[in-house]
Amino acid sequence: MGETVIMVSNVRRVYKTEVGLFKKTKKEVEALKGISFSINRGEIFGLLGPNGAGKTTMIKLLTTMLIPDGGTISIMGMDPVTQHRKVRPHINFILGGERNLYWRLSAYDNLAYFADLYKVPRVEQKNRILELLELVGLEDVAHQRVETFSKGMKQRLQIARGLINRPDILFLDEPSIGLDPVSARRLRDILLKLNEQGTTILLTTHYMYEADELCDRIAFIDKGQLITVDTPENMKRQTAGLSIIECKLTEVDAGKMEALSRLPHVRHVKQEQDDMITTIRLQTEMPQAVIPAIYQLVDETNISDLAIMQPTLEDVYVQLVGGHAK
Amino acid sequence: MMRAFMHTAKVQMGLSIARPMFKFVIVVNPLFLATLAFFIYGGSSPERVFQYVVLGSGFMALWSSIVYSSASEVQRERFYGTLELLFVAPVSFAAILIGKIVGNMIWGLISMVIAFLYLVLFFRIEVPAVQPMLFFGSFALVLIAISVFSFFLALAFTLSRQTNALMNFIEYPIYLVCGFLFPITILPDWVKPISYLLPPTWAIELLRRATDENATWSQLALPFSFLLGLVLVYIGFGYVCYRAVEHKARINGKLGVY
Incomplete structure (x- = not known):
């Protein structure tokens, strides 16, 4: 078993909202109710569950976007709550859907901008961007505006953006949502290739065949609680x-x-x-x-x-x- | 950090001007504002015309570009789905916000220049012989002051999802409260303390005094000192607020919700 790079221990997260204009009433939704699991270096780990299970909340906690209300998280030995500035250069994330890009910029310019935000040295930038565009099959449209791209192309550009800093850990939240079968297959191939190169991957998905094909281990969560964690093979043996x-x-x-x-x-x-x-x-x-x-x-x-x-x-x-x- | 800051300013300039509304705010709006100001002050002395028409409309143009860009940019990033990406990038979110403000400030300056050229060429407004050191020194401080003020607005809009309402709400009151078109001495007494706490009030007052042909440092000392003091207070307060907003955004979890 490889070194543990992500450790989640009894993590809770509550969303608080206020309802009403004059007489405000506070509403609390417990998105995660004490979840624990760990991920080893080089693993592809799947987080599966129905809508509202808490998958996206978990990704946001792990990517330093949110702070948990209870429990502890460790990313490569660092606490993402207090050491978020140290954690961020080592990780990246990709959210599903067509957003999360500057549509009025070209694919190349999007990647060049994020390369600077991730402090990629200028001497390495050009080669890395071209490499990534080739990896996701967008080298021919590098200088076209993103607004002219299909959904699958935007999704692939997001993958390239997520790899701009060569992250040790890549988080993907429903990356294949809305993709046609050919684009989804291409995405899976890219993820497997990345994993072969040593990237640890945590992904959420609704597509079971995708999780079955990609993941070394899978966690099922429902209503903020962990149901089970195991390999797909062991899970299937349960039946x-x-x-x-x-x-x-x-x-x-x-x-x-x-x-x-x-x-x-x-x-x-x-x-x-x-x-x-x-x-x-x-x-x-x-x-x-x-x-x-x-x-x-x-x-x-x-x-x-x-x-x-x-x-x-x-x-x-x-x-x-x-x-x-x- | 510096590369990310410069790149953000460049990207911001491209993204902003790609929007038809922003093009209108930068190119056409200053012409309307300048015309309006000229019709109000056209018959006054050349000095007053310059101070209230050229500087007044120029400041209104600058302010509009800031309100419709830097301040609302956070909301636009939220809509693009990129706000979360910027927030968790290794480069400080503050550097990104300031980069955006500087990018839009450059457009705001272009807007001021358009208003100035329009007034000089079409209405034959006389340009006073300013003392370069005094004028450009004051102008540099004014730009810093406006940037710091914009940073505050951008921070507020990071937490709030009601940006469009706030944006429209604050545009015109600032014209009036900060004395862009009229001296603040004509405002009700209870409004004046608010005016004195806002950097644009001292910024325009400083530039008005700096455009006086016979201006001396001692004449500029009062608005200069107040503006510098306010800038320092706003920077200190802005730093505290930035830390609080950064923490609060991670508690609220609404950066991706628009």
Whole structure:
């Protein structure tokens, strides 16, 4: 096991807001309720959880943007609360979406500006910027204004910006949000390449296959609490004996869905609508008993496909975080 | 630090002038302000015309550019999603804010020059033979004073999300309270203490005295001393406020919310 570079111990964070114009009432939202985990040098660590789980708050605490209300954080042996000026040159972060760049500047000028903000020596700047633009495939549009870029190009430029200081630790908050499959694949390749070069990466994502492919370890958090931390492989082992029946239907109504979820041995049902086809995923330990029951409930002519599959990380997530959703 | 500061000023100048509203504030607005000031004071003595029309409209142009740029720049960064990036960059956030202020100050000076040339060329206003040392020495202090004052506004806007309202609220009162167009002696007594606490009041008074052909150091001593004193107080207070704002922003967690 490598050296621990991030140590989070019993961290709490509360957001306080005031509501009302004249008679103000204070409202408190506890975003993190005592979370602990550690990350080793050279790891890709995934922070997964539903919206509002506290993932972005955790990233902001680790990147010195916020101060915790309780607990301690250590980044490379430094306290980001009191030693934020020492921590900042060693880290960088990338937030998902199209913002976080100067759209009226060119890609090159954006990177040149951030290079100065991160105190990159002028003699190194030009080569480093060109290297980064090449890494993210934007070398041909280096001098074009960012406002002319597609979402994927802006996202890639953000990656380049996040690497301008060659950070020891890179934080990414939902970096692939809104990207098309090709751009998302390219992003994953870049992250793997960076990791091979020794960069420690902490990322949050909603995409389970992305976390499964990239992360050495994953933490599931929900409602500000840590559910579990483990490798994707170990997590999937937790579902040993569990099978997934994926069934594509041309027609299904709410009553039949309700009946499917009430079938004996079915632990969870997930429904996805895609144009004319409804895909349902049933978690069960006894597929041989469930499949005949599906045929009894649903008209055979409505079933366009049916397969038994191994559980994915998404199924583990559903079991741990959304298990109550049956 | 110096490279980041200079680069911020350069980037800021480019970003500001790319906005149509800012172009209007820098190029067209001074012409309106200068015309307005000339219609008020056109019939006065040449000296008074220079002091209230040229300096008054020039200061209004400078102030507008500051209000619509340096002060509101924080809000714009919030909207771009770059405020958080600037805040956690290894370079001090204060250096970035001051770089922005200097960038916009240069545009403000250009705006002043536009107002000046317009008045001289179109309204044939006489330019007094100023004493260079006195005038440019005073002018340098005035620019420092305005920068320090802008820094304060930028700090306030770092914490507040109501920047647009504040920005529109403070533009015109400063014209009046600081005596850009009228001497502050005509203001109600309860307003005057506020005027005396604001650096622009002493800044314009200093320049008015410095443009007197027969000005001496002793005549400038009062506004110069008050302005210098206020600048030092504002710098000291600004440092304390900066530390507090830096800490408070990390507690509030609203730098990315607009």
